[in-house]
Structure formats: C-alpha cells, structure tokens
Amino acid sequence: MAERTSRSLAASAVSTLSAQSCITPTASAEELHRQLPGVALAFFEMITSEPLCGAGLVSPRGKILYMNDQSARHIAGEDARASEMVGRSLGEFFPPVMMEQRLEVFRRVQEGGRPVLVRTLWNGRQLTTWFRRVEMRPDRVGPTLVFALSRYLAGDLRSLFPPEAVELIETSVVRLGPLDCLSPQELRVMALVGAGLSVREAAHALFRAEKTIESHCTAIRHKLGLHDRVEVVRVAQRAGLTLQDAERPRV
Numbered sequence: 001m002a003e004r005t006s007r008s009l010a011a012s013a014v015s016t017l018s019a020q021s022c023i024t025p026t027a028s029a030e031e032l033h034r035q036l037p038g039v040a041l042a043f044f045e046m047i048t049s050e051p052l053c054g055a056g057l058v059s060p061r062g063k064i065l066y067m068n069d070q071s072a073r074h075i076a077g078e079d080a081r082a083s084e085m086v087g088r089s090l091g092e093f094f095p096p097v098m099m100e101q102r103l104e105v106f107r108r109v110q111e112g113g114r115p116v117l118v119r120t121l122w123n124g125r126q127l128t129t130w131f132r133r134v135e136m137r138p139d140r141v142g143p144t145l146v147f148a149l150s151r152y153l154a155g156d157l158r159s160l161f162p163p164e165a166v167e168l169i170e171t172s173v174v175r176l177g178p179l180d181c182l183s184p185q186e187l188r189v190m191a192l193v194g195a196g197l198s199v200r201e202a203a204h205a206l207f208r209a210e211k212t213i214e215s216h217c218t219a220i221r222h223k224l225g226l227h228d229r230v231e232v233v234r235v236a237q238r239a240g241l242t243l244q245d246a247e248r249p250r251v
Contacts, residue, residue: 004037038081045147054150057134060106061250062090062099065145074127074150095251098173105169106146119240120171121128121248125175126240128153156195174248179239181223189216193229194236 001049023035033040048055054071058064064086070081076093091099098120109116115132136143154161161168161191176182182190186205199217203210217232226232239245 004154030134037208052151054129054148056148056150058090058106058146060103060110060144060146062103062106064088064090071148071150074152075123077090077123089215093128095173097249098251101169101171105131109146110144114167117157117161117166117168119168121171121174121176121241121245123153123175124179124239126154126157126238127151139191152238153240155240156242157240170244172248173251174245175251178224179235179241180250184246186220186223187241188243189213190220190232190236191241191243191246194233194239194241196233 014108023032026032026035038129044055047053048068051070053070054074056064056071067081067082067086069082072082072085072195076085085093090102094102102118103120105116107134109131113133115130118129118131119162120129127150129148132147132149134145134147136145157168158213179187188206189202192205197205199210199213202208203213217229220232221227224232224235226235
C-alpha cells in the first residue's frame with residue numbers, strides 16, 4: 001500500500017510539474033528542444049562551466065572559433081587559457097601528423113553526420129574527445145562547423161564504448177609526458193600490469209622470463225618515482241595505456 005501511494009504521489013507530482021511548465025515528458029533531445037528552445041543554451045552553459053569538461057567549436061579547417069579554459073588546458077597544458085588560443089589554428093598546437101588526422105575526422109563527421117569519439121594519449125593521460133557536426137543555419141543547407149567535447153577518462157575505453165555503439169578512432173601518435181622516460185618494453189609491461197595481469201601472466205604474454213618482468217617493474221617505479229604496484233596501476237589506467245601505445249610514434 002505504501003509503495004502504491006508513493007508511486008501515486010510521484011506520478012501526481014510529475015503531472016503537476018508538466019501542467020505547470022507546459023512540457024510533455026520526452027526522452028528525445030530533439031523533441032525537448034522543440035518544446036523548449038532555450039534548453040540548448042542552458043545545457044551549453046552548464047557543460048562549458050563544468051570544470052572537468054572541455055568544449056570547443058572549430059571550422060572544418062581547424063580554426064578555433066570558441067573554447068573554454070578546460071579545453072585549452074587539455075590541448076596546450078595546465079597554463080593555457082582559452083583567450084590566448086581562440087582565433088588561432090589547432091595546427092599551432094598539434095604536430096602535423098596529428099593535425100592531419102584531426103582534419104580527416106572533421107571531414108568524416110561533416111559527411112556522415114554521426115558523432116565520432118577520438119582517443120588520444122596526450123601528456124601522459126587518456127583524453128577522449130567527441131566530435132559532432134553543427135549546422136550554422138539549421139533551417140537551410142550550408143556550411144557546417146565541428147563541436148568538440150573532451151574529458152580525461154581512465155581505463156579501457158573499449159569496455160565503456162563498445163564498437164557497435166560508437167565509432168572510436170585512436171590517434172596514431174602519442175605524447176607521453178612523464179611516461180616518456182620509459183622504454184617501449186617498459187610501456188608494454190606497464191600496460192599489462194595496469195590491465196590487472198600478474199608478473200607471471202605478463203611474462204607469458206610478452207614471452208619473457210618472470211625475472212625480466214620484475215626487473216622492468218622495478219625500473220618503472222624508479223623512473224616514475226612510484227612506490228608500489230598500486231601506484232603503477234593507477235598511473236597506467238589514468239593513461240589508458242595499451243600495448244599498441246608502446247608502438248606508436250612519440251611527439
């Protein structure tokens with residue numbers, strides 16, 4: 001009885017709120033925007049003020065038309081400010097090979113219309129960026145821009161974003177930051193340790209002796225100033241480190 005009463009009160013509250021606001025409940029963003037045009041601005045202001053979320057708007061050729069400070073920090077480091085980057089090209093902050101890949105992503109987003117998720121190991125952390133096409137004039141065919149939404153995410157993105165659910169592209173180069181002191185083999189070991197493998201399992205995966213893997217683990221801790229395996233795992237997961245990252249060119 002109490003549960004039925006609670007559900008009845010909740011339904012009544014929703015009904016009253018809907019009647020007062022003249023909004024029909026919906027799970028469609030497009031329908032919500034149709035009913036409440038101002039909601040887009042409210043969401044945009046909320047996203048751009050969220051301290052962990054980078055937001056930017058760029059032209060198809062990579063000119064920065066808007067970005068918040070967090071997006072500037074994601075791209076150019078902790079001291080970067082949006083006011084210093086707006087109006088400039090992304091090519092001033094990315095190496096040429098990476099800029100070429102970004103422009104290709106922009107082209108695919110514009111032609112396909114489907115959002116694309118790009119994963120970049122940048123300054124030692126795993127940076128994920130959603131790219132989505134934005135129509136300059138929704139009411140007519142014309143030029144489009146690209147909206148970017150970036151966040152640092154730890155762990156294996158494949159478990160969060162399965163390939164059937166989203167198009168995930170990995171940048172072919174890495175900027176390792178504090179991890180740049182590690183050799184390719186040490187990065188491989190760190191990636192496997194970060195994925196939860198034991199020394200024995202890592203040795204089997206890399207066709208090496210357990211003593212060799214233990215030696216690499218010691219070198220990793222020494223070079224990075226880490227105290228134990230727990231800290232190694234934390235740093236590896238923060239970078240989303242994979243075996244493929246060890247093979248990518250460093251920039």
